[in-house]
Amino acid sequence: MSHVVYNCRGRGTITSVAKRVQTLNFENQGLTPWLRIMRDGEGLDSASTDNMTITLLGSYDGVELIRHELKRYGLMGFNPPSASNVFEGIVLTSGVLRITYGDHTEVLGPGSVVSMAPVQQAVCIVALEQAEFVYVTSTSIFKSYKEWVEKFHHMATEIAMKDGYTASHCERIRKYSVMIGCQLNLSAHDLISLSCGALFHDIGKIRAFCRMTDSIASENDAHFS
Numbered sequence: 001m002s003h004v005v006y007n008c009r010g011r012g013t014i015t016s017v018a019k020r021v022q023t024l025n026f027e028n029q030g031l032t033p034w035l036r037i038m039r040d041g042e043g044l045d046s047a048s049t050d051n052m053t054i055t056l057l058g059s060y061d062g063v064e065l066i067r068h069e070l071k072r073y074g075l076m077g078f079n080p081p082s083a084s085n086v087f088e089g090i091v092l093t094s095g096v097l098r099i100t101y102g103d104h105t106e107v108l109g110p111g112s113v114v115s116m117a118p119v120q121q122a123v124c125i126v127a128l129e130q131a132e133f134v135y136v137t138s139t140s141i142f143k144s145y146k147e148w149v150e151k152f153h154h155m156a157t158e159i160a161m162k163d164g165y166t167a168s169h170c171e172r173i174r175k176y177s178v179m180i181g182c183q184l185n186l187s188a189h190d191l192i193s194l195s196c197g198a199l200f201h202d203i204g205k206i207r208a209f210c211r212m213t214d215s216i217a218s219e220n221d222a223h224f225s
């Protein structure tokens with residue numbers, strides 16, 4: 001049986017990742033061997049929005065493997081992490097990705113690998129066709145990432161429903177905005193901002209709608225009392 005083994009005690013640094021690769025000698029470490037196999041579609045944990053599903057495939061000693069499934073014009077973006085020596089990697093397994101790093105843009109096909117260390121500028125990944133990639137990071141982010149994804153999805157759905165549109169209204173506006181942003185060759189930072197802004201463009205309607213219904217209700221109470 002083959003083992004995947006890490007013995008480094010350091011967490012989340014380029015040095016520790018390099019050491020893990022160099023020290024695949026399990027026998028001397030006194031650890032319990034383990035091997036986990038997940039079939040297609042399985043995962044340890046997952047979260048979804050209208051345009052993206054993230055699935056935690058593996059996690060050990062600060063390193064995480066996160067599968068991303070992006071619909072067409074789905075977007076994944078991140079700003080430079082606080083730790084300066086974080087390693088980030090992407091392995092594209094299917095579809096076409098447009099990746100913008102700062103002001104630089106590349107279009108990638110299946111089999112492409114992108115590695116970044118340290119990440120110093122915003123990174124924005126847009127699926128030009130439905131795409132799937134594995135994201136490797138040397139920091140444990142999945143828990144907060146999942147909370148963030150679920151919060152965004154909940155807010156977008158709530159706005160769309162309050163507004164009386166279908167629940168996909170905000171996502172549709174976001175998608176068209178990202179399409180235009182790509183045509184305009186916006187920077188990674190601006191594309192991420194545009195995507196968020198478009199998704200929440202109707203956010204004022206939640207409070208306005210509640211105020212309106214409250215005032216209608218109180219007027220009716222006054223009329224019928």
Ligand SMILES: [Fe+2]
Pocket residue numbers: 169201202
């Ligand atoms: Fe709207």
